[in-house]
Amino acid sequence: MRILARFLVAVPLLFVVVSFGVFALVGLAPGDPAVELAGQDATAEDVGRVRAELGLDRPLLERYVSWLGDAVTGDLGTSLARRQDVTELVVSRIPPTVSLALFALVLAMLASAVLGTLAALRQGSMLDRGVALFSAAGIALPQFWVGLLLVIVFALNLGWLPATGYVPFSESPGEWFSHLVLPAIALAWLPAAELTRHVRSATAEVLERDYVLTARAKGLLTPQIVLKHTVRNAGIPVVTVLGTRIAQLLGGTVVIETVFGIRGLGSLTVDSVLARDMPVILGVVAFATAVVLVINFLVDLSYGVIDPRAARA
Amino acid sequence: MTTSVHTPLLDVSDLTVEFATRKGRIRAVEGVSFSIDRGEVLGLVGESGSGKSVTSLAVTGLTEYTGGKVVRGSVTFDGRDFLALDPRQRADVLGRDMGMIFQQPIRSLNPTMRIGDQIAEVVRRHRDVSRQAAWDRAVEMLDRVHIPDAARRAREYPHTFSGGMSQRAMIAMALACSPKLLIADEPTTALDVTVQAHVLDLLLQLQAETDVAVLLITHDLGVVARSCQRVAVMYSGQVVESGTVREVLDRPSHPYTEGLLGAIPVRGERTRLVAVPGTVPPPDALPPGCRFHPRCPYAEPGLCDVEEPDLREWLPGRPDRCLHPHGRGPAPRGGGAVPVRIDTGTTRLAR
Amino acid sequence: MTAVESGGTAGPAPVVKRARSPLLERFLDERLAVAAGLFLLLVVVVAVLAPVLAPTDPSEQDLVNSFQSPSSAHWLGTDELGRDLFSRFLYGARTSLLAALEAVAIALLIGLPLGLLAGYLGGLVDTVLSRVNDAVMSAPALVLAIAVVAVLGPGLTNAMLAIGIVFAPSLFRIVRGATLQVRAETYIEASRAIGCTPVRIMTRHVLRNIVPPVIAQVTILLGVSMLAEASLSFLGLGVRPPEASWGSMLREAFDQIYSVQYLVWAPGIAIGLTVLAFSQLGDGIRSALSAGRRRS
Numbered sequence: 001m002r003i004l005a006r007f008l009v010a011v012p013l014l015f016v017v018v019s020f021g022v023f024a025l026v027g028l029a030p031g032d033p034a035v036e037l038a039g040q041d042a043t044a045e046d047v048g049r050v051r052a053e054l055g056l057d058r059p060l061l062e063r064y065v066s067w068l069g070d071a072v073t074g075d076l077g078t079s080l081a082r083r084q085d086v087t088e089l090v091v092s093r094i095p096p097t098v099s100l101a102l103f104a105l106v107l108a109m110l111a112s113a114v115l116g117t118l119a120a121l122r123q124g125s126m127l128d129r130g131v132a133l134f135s136a137a138g139i140a141l142p143q144f145w146v147g148l149l150l151v152i153v154f155a156l157n158l159g160w161l162p163a164t165g166y167v168p169f170s171e172s173p174g175e176w177f178s179h180l181v182l183p184a185i186a187l188a189w190l191p192a193a194e195l196t197r198h199v200r201s202a203t204a205e206v207l208e209r210d211y212v213l214t215a216r217a218k219g220l221l222t223p224q225i226v227l228k229h230t231v232r233n234a235g236i237p238v239v240t241v242l243g244t245r246i247a248q249l250l251g252g253t254v255v256i257e258t259v260f261g262i263r264g265l266g267s268l269t270v271d272s273v274l275a276r277d278m279p280v281i282l283g284v285v286a287f288a289t290a291v292v293l294v295i296n297f298l299v300d301l302s303y304g305v306i307d308p309r310a311a312r313a
Numbered sequence: 314m315t316t317s318v319h320t321p322l323l324d325v326s327d328l329t330v331e332f333a334t335r336k337g338r339i340r341a342v343e344g345v346s347f348s349i350d351r352g353e354v355l356g357l358v359g360e361s362g363s364g365k366s367v368t369s370l371a372v373t374g375l376t377e378y379t380g381g382k383v384v385r386g387s388v389t390f391d392g393r394d395f396l397a398l399d400p401r402q403r404a405d406v407l408g409r410d411m412g413m414i415f416q417q418p419i420r421s422l423n424p425t426m427r428i429g430d431q432i433a434e435v436v437r438r439h440r441d442v443s444r445q446a447a448w449d450r451a452v453e454m455l456d457r458v459h460i461p462d463a464a465r466r467a468r469e470y471p472h473t474f475s476g477g478m479s480q481r482a483m484i485a486m487a488l489a490c491s492p493k494l495l496i497a498d499e500p501t502t503a504l505d506v507t508v509q510a511h512v513l514d515l516l517l518q519l520q521a522e523t524d525v526a527v528l529l530i531t532h533d534l535g536v537v538a539r540s541c542q543r544v545a546v547m548y549s550g551q552v553v554e555s556g557t558v559r560e561v562l563d564r565p566s567h568p569y570t571e572g573l574l575g576a577i578p579v580r581g582e583r584t585r586l587v588a589v590p591g592t593v594p595p596p597d598a599l600p601p602g603c604r605f606h607p608r609c610p611y612a613e614p615g616l617c618d619v620e621e622p623d624l625r626e627w628l629p630g631r632p633d634r635c636l637h638p639h640g641r642g643p644a645p646r647g648g649g650a651v652p653v654r655i656d657t658g659t660t661r662l663a664r
Numbered sequence: 665m666t667a668v669e670s671g672g673t674a675g676p677a678p679v680v681k682r683a684r685s686p687l688l689e690r691f692l693d694e695r696l697a698v699a700a701g702l703f704l705l706l707v708v709v710v711a712v713l714a715p716v717l718a719p720t721d722p723s724e725q726d727l728v729n730s731f732q733s734p735s736s737a738h739w740l741g742t743d744e745l746g747r748d749l750f751s752r753f754l755y756g757a758r759t760s761l762l763a764a765l766e767a768v769a770i771a772l773l774i775g776l777p778l779g780l781l782a783g784y785l786g787g788l789v790d791t792v793l794s795r796v797n798d799a800v801m802s803a804p805a806l807v808l809a810i811a812v813v814a815v816l817g818p819g820l821t822n823a824m825l826a827i828g829i830v831f832a833p834s835l836f837r838i839v840r841g842a843t844l845q846v847r848a849e850t851y852i853e854a855s856r857a858i859g860c861t862p863v864r865i866m867t868r869h870v871l872r873n874i875v876p877p878v879i880a881q882v883t884i885l886l887g888v889s890m891l892a893e894a895s896l897s898f899l900g901l902g903v904r905p906p907e908a909s910w911g912s913m914l915r916e917a918f919d920q921i922y923s924v925q926y927l928v929w930a931p932g933i934a935i936g937l938t939v940l941a942f943s944q945l946g947d948g949i950r951s952a953l954s955a956g957r958r959r960s
Contacts, residue, residue: 014799017799018799018803022811136940136943136944137936137940139939139940139943140887140891140935140936140937140939140940140943141932141935141936141939142891142894142895142898142911142914142932142935142936143895144894144895144898144914144918145914145928145932145935145936148914148917148918148921148928148932149928149932151921152921152925152928156921156922156925209420210415210417210420210421211420211421211422211423211424212378213375213378213379213415213421214413214415214421214422214423214483214486215423216375216378216404216407217373217375217407217408217412217413217415217487218407218408218434218435218438218486219404219405219406219407219408219409219435219438219439220404220408220434220435220438221401221404224438228426228434229423229426232425232426233423233424233425247803247804248804248805250804250807251804251805251806251807252806254806254807254810254899255806255895255898255899258898258899259918269807269810270810270899270900270901272814273810273811273813273814273901274818274900274901276814281811281814285807285811288804288807289803292803292804306425307424307425308424308425308470308472309424309470309472
């Protein structure tokens with residue numbers, strides 16, 4: 001239960017650090033939002049008024065604390081560009097991003113588990129080299145380019161799948177799925193490539209172990225050995241990297257959502273950056289940080305489940 | 314398949330194993346032959362690097378998982394050409410008719426699986442029984458190897474077991490399906506000295522109870538003297554002498570064995586591993602002729618450094634690999650029985 | 665030499681070798697890495713010679729001839745404003761490569777001294793720096809870069825600054841690790857014993873000896889920075905028109921994707937191959953390094 005204590009202390013702390021960091025960065029940004037909002041013909045008085053309205057005349061720390069206080073209760077302010085409640089805005093953009101991210105994660109994990117294990121079982125074979133090539137290519141090719149190719153081939157030329165948009169699951173599961181297939185593949189591409197490498201090396205390492213030899217001496221067949229002996233043991237080092245891969249995946253949604261015209265958190269981030277819409281940027285960052293921290297915590301927890309030796313600690 | 318008493322359970326003939334390394338193909342084991350009858354305990358003794366572990370892996374067909382290849386020879390087990398079987402058939406035999414235990418018991422157990430499950434696994438692989446029945450058998454076996462509170466221990470993970478207990482668990486696992494042959498690769502070497510004797514006693518006890526044949530690989534002549542009926546001595550990848558324990562230890566017919574027994578000095582140090590003449594030659598730089606001649610006090614220039622000796626029965630029933638007639642004869646050397654003190658520890662070979 | 669053939673000869677054959685950098689030799693053994701290195705050399709040459717090799721000015725518009733497919737007049741065709749894509753491609757190589765170099769230079773500027781300090785001084789300095797480093801590393805790279813760009817405003821230099829900041833932590837780790845290893849060596853103790861100041865030790869002795877692993881990491885970072893620049897430019901946060909980088913060319917391709925599709929190929933493949941080459945090169949350097957350590 002030490003993990004729980006760590007969670008309760010570390011996570012809020014990290015959250016405060018990161019959000020303050022962004023808040024301060026934003027405060028340092030060149031340009032004055034008050035000036036921009038007040039408009040072209042504003043007088044100094046008008047600008048001053050706008051500034052007071054926005055609370056920008058207060059000191060940085062005070063502003064941050066007030067923002068933090070509001071944020072914790074769920075009030076993230078109002079978007080400068082859209083005149084919309086930021087919390088509402090963020091929440092409305094969550095479903096597409098989460099669907100996309102989960103879909104991609106599942107794809108990536110499945111692909112890497114299968115390819116990595118097969119490659120480890122047949123080291124040095126053509127399959128192994130093919131997988132290594134796929135891995136290298138996956139890491140080197142820009143994700144959005146893969147997305148573009150997918151759109152060109154499957155949407156524009158073959159017409160099998162739609163090129164853009166998102167349909168909520170509640171509206172139509174079939175449409176939800178077909179709209180997510182291409183973006184999920186594009187998003188999964190990179191983590192799949194990296195995870196495959198990790199799975200392969202972890203599995204190859206485990207296959208060298210003495211207890212695998214024992215399993216063979218017991219007459220167990222390869223599929224059994226893979227399933228019962230290697231998976232759990234190879235899983236340990238892989239889970240270690242899973243946390244960072246998930247964070248990376250979330251970052252990838254930014255680009256993929258742009259390519260596929262999905263109105264999720266990723267595209268919201270880009271739009272708000274281009275529009276210098278600070279409250280929204282802060283809101284998205286706050287949300288993303290919280291999510292990443294929770295995920296990392298969950299990953300730490302999972303060690304106890306997978307590795308009995310860690311459970312005692 | 315009728316098997317008479319005179320057909321050995323395991324017959325290894327001219328076994329030769331090659332490994333592919335950066336320096337090319339090297340032979341870790343060459344022309345190894347020996348046999349084990351049902352219920353018999355054969356010791357395979359030799360220094361580190363003599364090829365004894367590789368031999369044991371080759372007999373079970375497991376060398377392919379460690380990078381080795383059997384390029385010559387045959388292994389006949391229970392009347393069948395074992396190595397000629399396809400992998401699936403061999404996998405059916407392993408665990409069921411042949412059990413194996415290894416040198417490092419803690420490493421040989423899966424750390425993420427409960428002990429009981431690991432034993433039950435081999436039972437369910439080879440016998441059509443329920444999960445519960447397999448688990449019960451696992452607990453029963455743990456009990457037979459004298460692990461206290463077996464039912465509770467079976468639910469634990471290997472990291473809670475000590476070295477000695479892990480080895481007992483391995484023994485339980487190897488014998489769970491009542492195999493005909495148990496191959497024990499240096500089962501006590503990695504254990505504490507105090508524990509070694511207990512584990513060895515356990516092995517012997519179980520052997521007596523189940524009449525399982527045992528191939529016991531060790532570097533310790535004391536162990537051989539206590540537990541084996543017959544012994545084969547290995548040097549540099551070859552069997553250099555074999556026979557009954559009494560015969561080989563009382564009247565060795567190969568200079569290497571003599572050296573081990575301390576009856577005559579061997580050129581070079583016996584108990585220290587140093588990079589000077591006096592250690593087992595590496596497989597990629599073997600001396601010409603007899604592999605032992607650089608360290609042999611009887612070596613005859615022109616004979617021993619030129620001709621490679623075969624395994625031949627100079628004395629009936631006692632094949633050995635020496636060309637020199639040194640002391641080998643109907644009567645013991647020196648006109649009297651050579652006093653040979655053998656107990657665990659004093660005749661330990663250099664490692 | 666093998667026991668299979670004969671009973672063996674008396675001893676090892678005498679070894680005669682010219683004195684040559686062992687690292688270089690081991691590296692040359694990695695054929696793939698060498699091929700990658702040669703490819704990169706080609707890319708660099710092309711980028712440097714872009715003004716010479718390009719048939720036209722990359723920003724020169726020719727609206728009459730827009731959307732031409734690849735032909736002998738325009739090797740890669742023309743874009744929506746009639747600009748010659750081949751010229752843009754060549755100049756794009758230049759921009760992308762320079763951008764990557766900028767980003768890595770910044771990462772080095774930040775990561776190298778901090779890593780040296782943390783590794784050499786240890787103690788509180790190390791703890792604080794490492795924790796901060798971990799915190800920065802735990803944020804997704806792209807998001808962090810976008811955040812920095814959000815503050816500074818879009819533009820290639822700002823984008824590269826952002827990327828440099830984002831990748832500084834990984835360099836910090838490598839430098840710190842290598843410094844820790846070198847610090848344990850006896851010649852460092854000797855230097856201290858004769859009274860060298862820490863700064864002198866760090867700059868003269870440690871720095872010189874951590875060069876190989878740092879180079880390996882820098883190589884890989886160059887590739888990754890190139891990808892990051894492409895992503896940022898694709899989003900419109902990097903290169904400003906009419907300047908071209910491979911990433912911005914892909915954005916333009918994307919904008920036109922419903923009408924023409926050939927715009928997508930060249931820049932994408934170019935990025936992929938170049939990044940791949942960088943990572944193979946970096947891997948090759950790393951392998952050569954660890955092979956040496958294994959044998960010694």
